Amino acid sequence: MRTIYLDNNATTQLAPEVIEAMMPYLHDFFGNPSSMHSFGGQVAAKVRDAREQCAALIGCSPDEIIFTSCGTESDNAAIRSALTVQPERRHIVTSRVEHPAVRALCADLATRGYRVTELPVDASGHLDMDHYRESLTPDTAVVSLMWANNETGVIFPVERAAELARERGILFHTDAVQTVGKIPIDLRTNAIDMLSISGHKLHAPKGIGILYVRKGTRFSPFLIGGHQEKGRRGGTENTPGIIALGKACELASRHMDDENTRVKQLRDRLESELLRLIPNSRVNGDTVSRLPNTSNISFEFVEGESILLMLNEYGICASSGSACTSGSLQPSHVLRAMGVPFTMAHGSIRFSLSIYNTGEEIDFVIEKLPPIIETLRRLSPYWTVGDQVCTAQ
């Protein structure tokens, strides 16, 4: 059975060009880039090239790139550094819809005496900027707001938020794990101090990430060890991963137009056809300020997990907005923060596309999903007759 992979916000397939670029550095060129000999030196040169490729994608200087192991490490390193370099400041501003890489860290910091403001979002997944402005205080050490949401694709105005933080002398970090490679980013034109990237979200392998730190930003390393990454992250470099990520960044620049035209059109067709064919369905989150590849749709009165299992029978991979936690199905914290009604939040599915998806694949999903929802609704204590929703007694 063929796989139709529409779960690219979870992880992406390796680009063939990326595999080709990294393979020699797994096989033949295994030298340590810190070695004095030329066998290691040639790897160091390749790492330098990769750093330039990564910097070019986000419009920064290669010196501002620190290679890490993943997006989670980058987020942790940024926030912890901001707190370490300003021990007198004890306040963090973030949002209710952040990824656990930020949210769980902030929850942990709250138990250690830091004050955390989690900004709410409205029904479309957006921040209230007045509320944001009011949350910034002389005690605020760092703001950490995601650029785009992994579940809904909603894009926060982080460039404006970063300006407001800078005006008040507050460090600004953004989790851009879902953003980089999907929409253009130019760090020369904004006030963002730190930014997180994860390789496996943009067709590079798992186990490699980036923390961008703007030149002049005080930084305290998360991993203390050797002199690697100019002393900002100890540990022998993941050279095949770095070389792979460099290639993936170069490809992402090249594919940016395709992502924002063809992929977006595929996503829009999938979304509009599913809404047309399936009653009691709706899109979660703002549909304008949104990543081009993501659609989060709720199908009322059905369980997301059941939909996923039935899609899986056809080889279709997507994600649901609820997670089975300790036996009870909890709707996602993102949809809850947006106030999505319970019956809608439970039946939410996230489709996330990539440049490797085709129109034929989207047609297949449009054909298979409506009868799946119909079947599940017939089994549900709630069901529809025509357009009317009926409730079991």
Ligand code: PLP
């Ligand atoms: N931040 C966001 C918005 C994400 O979507 C993810 C992964 O899903 C992460 C951080 C964590 O990235 P990693 O899996 O590389 O640790």
